[in-house]
Amino acid sequence: MLLRTDTSPVRSGPFATLIPVEYQAFLALPRIASLGLQLADGRQHLTPVKATYDEGRRAAYVIVDRQSVKARRLTVEPSRVAIGEHDQSQWITLEGRARLSLEPETLDRARTLYRRRFDRPSRWGDAVVALDIDRVLTGR
Template identity: 35%
Template sequence: MTNQRDPGAPDEPYLTFWRERHLCTLTTPRPDGSPHVVPVGVTYDPERRLARVIADRASRKVRNVLAAGPDGARVAVCQVDGRRWATLEGRATVSEDPERVAEAVRRYAERYGRTPRPNPTRAVIEIALTRAMGQG
């Protein structure tokens, strides 16, 4: 992989890496501007130029995105496997729409091989992708 790529048209090795089961990190800005980094599951939808993270709506990561205002927060998701790494960047917003949450859960189950436990307060962080990088 080369470093920079189009998040809407990844090459096959990059897309394959994002389909493998890997723990990822999500970096969101706290209200004071400092970075908040947490482990998450991420799904990548290049056709929609979108990455998704399911979360409880009371979580710090959701609160950080909401605190950024209606335009969302600039965030990054990353995964690493030895020398291979991939990062997706973009503007995150939060949705509690049941259909969007269900789609995020479906994609999570597909990538990670398990359906997350039911959670009536689940939301989805949707990241409108502006940049993709990686090497491996």
């Protein structure tokens, strides 16, 4: 397992210190991810999602319905979350503090990134889980 949390660059560019080069293409391919967060009563909540990544902002986005469990939890207070993706031979987990955004600009940005990654528009959801990535774990 490779755990990368330092700030030494792996290549040029603003996102290079967080996502190793070999995983940047991995995160561009369409696949289902898992979003995990802790509920107010301490239970873990894990749900399948389609996540997108904004390299320039060091952020990940998940378009959600504002009435979903994850949205309601993040409405109460921002929380640490994890988004994980894997295939048969590698995996990546992005961790950080997340908040629920109802801002039209954030929703537009998330929809643009979704269309780019999944090659179709996201027609549902009225809010965005916005994750500020501060830790990346990877493995093969």
